[in-house]
Amino acid sequence: MVTVEQAEELILNNAGDYGAEIILFNESLGRVLAETIKADRDLPPFNRVSMDGIAIKFADFEQGIKTFKIIGIQAAGDAPVNATQPGECVEIMTGAALPGAVDTVIRYEDLEISDGKATLQIGDIKKGQNIHFRGADRREGDIVLTPGRVITPAVISMVASVGETELRVKRKPRVVIVSSGDELVDVAAKPSPYQIRRSNNYMVKAVLAGLGIDAAMVHIPDEPEAIKSTLQQCLVNFDVLLLSGGISMGKFDYIPQVLKDLQFEQIFHKVQQRPGKPFWFGKHENGVVVFAFPGNPVATFMCTQRYFIPWLNKTLGAESKPAVYAALNEDIAFEPALQYFLQVKLSFGDDGRLFATPVEGNGSGDFANLADTDAFMELPLNKNEFKKGEVYRVWMFNQQ
Amino acid sequence: MVTVEQAEELILNNAGDYGAEIILFNESLGRVLAETIKADRDLPPFNRVSMDGIAIKFADFEQGIKTFKIIGIQAAGDAPVNATQPGECVEIMTGAALPGAVDTVIRYEDLEISDGKATLQIGDIKKGQNIHFRGADRREGDIVLTPGRVITPAVISMVASVGETELRVKRKPRVVIVSSGDELVDVAAKPSPYQIRRSNNYMVKAVLAGLGIDAAMVHIPDEPEAIKSTLQQCLVNFDVLLLSGGISMGKFDYIPQVLKDLQFEQIFHKVQQRPGKPFWFGKHENGVVVFAFPGNPVATFMCTQRYFIPWLNKTLGAESKPAVYAALNEDIAFEPALQYFLQVKLSFGDDGRLFATPVEGNGSGDFANLADTDAFMELPLNKNEFKKGEVYRVWMFNQQ
Numbered sequence: 001m002v003t004v005e006q007a008e009e010l011i012l013n014n015a016g017d018y019g020a021e022i023i024l025f026n027e028s029l030g031r032v033l034a035e036t037i038k039a040d041r042d043l044p045p046f047n048r049v050s051m052d053g054i055a056i057k058f059a060d061f062e063q064g065i066k067t068f069k070i071i072g073i074q075a076a077g078d079a080p081v082n083a084t085q086p087g088e089c090v091e092i093m094t095g096a097a098l099p100g101a102v103d104t105v106i107r108y109e110d111l112e113i114s115d116g117k118a119t120l121q122i123g124d125i126k127k128g129q130n131i132h133f134r135g136a137d138r139r140e141g142d143i144v145l146t147p148g149r150v151i152t153p154a155v156i157s158m159v160a161s162v163g164e165t166e167l168r169v170k171r172k173p174r175v176v177i178v179s180s181g182d183e184l185v186d187v188a189a190k191p192s193p194y195q196i197r198r199s200n201n202y203m204v205k206a207v208l209a210g211l212g213i214d215a216a217m218v219h220i221p222d223e224p225e226a227i228k229s230t231l232q233q234c235l236v237n238f239d240v241l242l243l244s245g246g247i248s249m250g251k252f253d254y255i256p257q258v259l260k261d262l263q264f265e266q267i268f269h270k271v272q273q274r275p276g277k278p279f280w281f282g283k284h285e286n287g288v289v290v291f292a293f294p295g296n297p298v299a300t301f302m303c304t305q306r307y308f309i310p311w312l313n314k315t316l317g318a319e320s321k322p323a324v325y326a327a328l329n330e331d332i333a334f335e336p337a338l339q340y341f342l343q344v345k346l347s348f349g350d351d352g353r354l355f356a357t358p359v360e361g362n363g364s365g366d367f368a369n370l371a372d373t374d375a376f377m378e379l380p381l382n383k384n385e386f387k388k389g390e391v392y393r394v395w396m397f398n399q400q
Numbered sequence: 401m402v403t404v405e406q407a408e409e410l411i412l413n414n415a416g417d418y419g420a421e422i423i424l425f426n427e428s429l430g431r432v433l434a435e436t437i438k439a440d441r442d443l444p445p446f447n448r449v450s451m452d453g454i455a456i457k458f459a460d461f462e463q464g465i466k467t468f469k470i471i472g473i474q475a476a477g478d479a480p481v482n483a484t485q486p487g488e489c490v491e492i493m494t495g496a497a498l499p500g501a502v503d504t505v506i507r508y509e510d511l512e513i514s515d516g517k518a519t520l521q522i523g524d525i526k527k528g529q530n531i532h533f534r535g536a537d538r539r540e541g542d543i544v545l546t547p548g549r550v551i552t553p554a555v556i557s558m559v560a561s562v563g564e565t566e567l568r569v570k571r572k573p574r575v576v577i578v579s580s581g582d583e584l585v586d587v588a589a590k591p592s593p594y595q596i597r598r599s600n601n602y603m604v605k606a607v608l609a610g611l612g613i614d615a616a617m618v619h620i621p622d623e624p625e626a627i628k629s630t631l632q633q634c635l636v637n638f639d640v641l642l643l644s645g646g647i648s649m650g651k652f653d654y655i656p657q658v659l660k661d662l663q664f665e666q667i668f669h670k671v672q673q674r675p676g677k678p679f680w681f682g683k684h685e686n687g688v689v690v691f692a693f694p695g696n697p698v699a700t701f702m703c704t705q706r707y708f709i710p711w712l713n714k715t716l717g718a719e720s721k722p723a724v725y726a727a728l729n730e731d732i733a734f735e736p737a738l739q740y741f742l743q744v745k746l747s748f749g750d751d752g753r754l755f756a757t758p759v760e761g762n763g764s765g766d767f768a769n770l771a772d773t774d775a776f777m778e779l780p781l782n783k784n785e786f787k788k789g790e791v792y793r794v795w796m797f798n799q800q
Binding site for chain 2: 369
């Protein structure tokens with residue numbers, strides 16, 4: 001039996017790398033960038049007017065000129081209209097490139113315009129105002145994005161602005177979700193009084209869908225030969241096997257033995273935690289990784305969040321997310337010498353504090369309350385009593 | 401000009417309702433439930449064994465029996481094997497339905513088994529241990545999910561377990577993103593020295609994709625007739641028009657006038673905020689809603705997060721998300737009488753506090769830093785100086 005920290009370390013030491021692929025930039029949301037993106041021009045590429053109004057020479061204003069002759073109008077996208085003579089101005093629009101002869105922009109709200117002339121209505125003007133200067137944000141050739149960047153809408157905007165129509169992103173692993181257990185029937189089926197419906201596989205598939213992974217699903221019966229032939233096929237067609245069930249002490253828990261027969265190396269079996277103690281993790285010599293989670297829904301969900309997602313992020317080279325901490329909102333006691341992952345609902349106090357309120361059911365088999373929670377709180381192993389106000393790390397779920 | 405609060409109220413008062421549709425439960429991630437889901441049987445549906453081991457009568461243990469004769473083995477999914485005589489037990493697996501004659505489960509770890517007999521290795525046994533009792537989580541007919549529920553992986557698991565293969569969910573609005581401005585060229589094009597590439601539309605499309613909305617895109621030139629004919633078509637084919645640009649004081653900002661010509665009612669124009677002051681909001685008599693955001697990328701992004709997403713959530717009847725507050729991590733000063741939305745990067749202290757560190761660029765036109773932030777902090781209107789440690793509301797982005 002390993003500790004949670006040991007399990008995490010062993011899992012991260014077995015992160016994979018499935019290479020990279022080129023995709024369209026506008027289909028890259030959520031992917032992990034596998035190249036460096038540079039600015040192809042200065043950002044902004046010119047002295048960009050940021051208010052509608054007129055552009056003047058500040059020296060004119062300093063010399064007491066208050067009324068300017070409008071010698072032309074310049075829309076965004078137009079070539080610059082120069083106003084070179086004293087007292088001249090250009091009527092100019094947001095987004096336009098500031099002409100070289102002028103240096104200051106006065107917005108319409110601060111002007112009165114009539115007979116082709118604009119008169120200042122304010123006396124407080126700063127040189128260079130309402131201009132977003134060329135290269136103020138980035139210089140041509142500057143690195144704007146680096147490998148490992150998770151692609152968000154703002155990243156897509158940046159990529160578009162520098163003209164990258166295609167992006168090199170990390171390739172995702174091919175994942176199959178393997179459910180097991182003869183007591184499980186299909187969702188559409190009518191279970192016998194001693195059966196229940198399969199649900200873990202759909203839950204894990206949804207978690208992975210939220211991560212952009214379209215996982216396959218397969219169900220195996222509690223029968224060693226059938227398990228063996230199915231897993232053998234999976235070994236050929238997938239990079240990751242996510243199993244749920246069949247790995248405890250039960251007489252019909254054949255999976256660990258079958259995995260060994262198939263030349264998977266067991267990296268660990270059992271973690272000092274609740275839920276999820278029977279968790280089995282291993283790897284095949286061909287590189288295929290197996291996460292075999294216990295069959296109870298809360299354990300499967302918790303292990304997916306706590307172990308699979310960090311493995312995936314490391315595998316994709318994604319920038320790591322900062323740890324989140326919350327204050328326990330109720331006293332909790334927990335006896336066994338296991339790391340306890342408490343189901344909690346998070347809330348933000350208006351003092352900026354994050355609170356975690358336990359939403360506990362009837363032990364790890366209960367998933368009826370799981371839908372009401374949004375994180376697991378990882379309580380330390382070396383304590384049995386946890387007081388309201390104490391702060392511990394929480395693992396927020398990927399909800400979509 | 402309206403305040404941020406007034407703008408929000410006016411927008412939410414114009415939330416729509418696009419009805420409901422039936423979809424497969426396993427394709428419902430992120431959708432909003434439009435029906436009540438009840439448990440079709442007790443959860444668990446039987447007294448469910450939660451450890452592998454043996455099932456005994458507690459009365460036998462109380463009478464001093466330590467060694468039990470194994471009279472049968474029962475896997476999960478099997479019909480119950482009864483052990484009615486004193487000193488009898490059933491070898492039983494996790495997930496099995498507890499037979500009526502027994503009431504307590506001892507796990508393998510606490511047993512020694514040989515010659516068809518199981519001998520207890522521990523003296524501390526509680527009646528009913530290692531059993532998840534029928535109906536402990538939910539009773540048949542209990543409501544497990546209500547309309548407005550956003551469908552998460554845990555919700556999908558719950559829906560599967562009660563056998564709902566199809567779900568009634570809220571129908572999403574049809575959205576078109578309309579970019580405008582003659583200075584904008586396509587991402588693949590080579591911009592002239594006075595042009596820039598379109599990026600706002602892709603950014604907004606990505607935000608909407610993360611919300612499960614596949615928005616259409618169209619670009620209009622700064623030309624009143626072209627604007628009119630395009631918007632007229634949009635009016636027929638879409639429920640929501642998200643415009644970016646063309647609504648300021650500029651000579652070529654024809655959009656507000658065209659919208660009026662098309663019989664859109666202006667509900668407000670201009671909000672006392674930075675960025676995003678020129679924001680125009682209105683509605684057509686046929687119900688089509690227009691969010692016309694200013695063209696600068698940060699303003700478009702902020703207004704999408706702060707106004708469109710709450711409108712969408714109300715429109716879909718989604719349960720509201722709790723407000724999030726964070727402590728400002730630096731002093732900030734802001735002069736104008738506008739509500740300032742500060743770009744911030746969030747971090748969690750190990751004391752459970754959420755901190756917001758300003759990541760500011762060069763005013764609202766700068767989006768080069770937007771990709772490095774994960775929220776806007778909404779600073780109050782009635783102050784100019786904001787001190788480190790002060791706590792204000794933040795709007796975390798939908799990042800995927």
